[in-house]
Amino acid sequence: MADTRELEEQGIEGEEFEDPTVVDDEFDRLFGIVADGVVGAAGGLVGTTLMTVVLLVGESFDVFTRASFATVTEMVGLDGVFPPVTAGYVIFVLAGMFPWPLLFASLKEYLPGGRDPVHGVYFGTALWTGFVFAFYDGYAGLALVGYLAVTLVAHWVYGVGLGAVFEYLSTRPDTLV
DSSP, X not given: OOOHHHHHHHOOTTOOOOOTTSOOHHHXXXXXXXXXXXXXXXXXXXXXXXXXXXXXXXXXXXXXXXXXXXXXXXXXXXBTTBOHHHHHHHHHHHHHHTHHHXXXXXXXXXXXXXXXXXXXXXXXXXXHHHHHHHTOOOOOTHHHHHHHHHHHHHHHHHHHHHHHHHHHHHSSXXXXX
């Protein structure tokens, strides 16, 4: 049997062996993109869930109505195809889980505040400016004031939830299970 030193000295030419210590950059980038997407979706789900609770509280005070979600269904042309309120809410949740967290991840370093939940409050305020017009349902007087207050607080809560998940999951040590 040959001595192991002899085998090391001879080497085996023509065969390639991968060094397990070499990092595959493409895999790491792909894994990072997928992991960031999961973080964004998780943050968006938490934020949207918290926002829904605030909107339901607003509905109990008659300053918001679930029927406003039917507006989203009409905007994307799905009215008559699916139940309008349900389809509108599903689209609302999906928007809260995917495009908005992606935009937040892209812009958060440019938003005021030192931590992600604070960035989220400013981000939620920016989103609120579109929401308040898209979901307006003819409120007037104190109902209008209540609608503006409830929807603004709902967006702040969304931003804090989104930012808190981003902050929590981005500061955890890397683990591969």
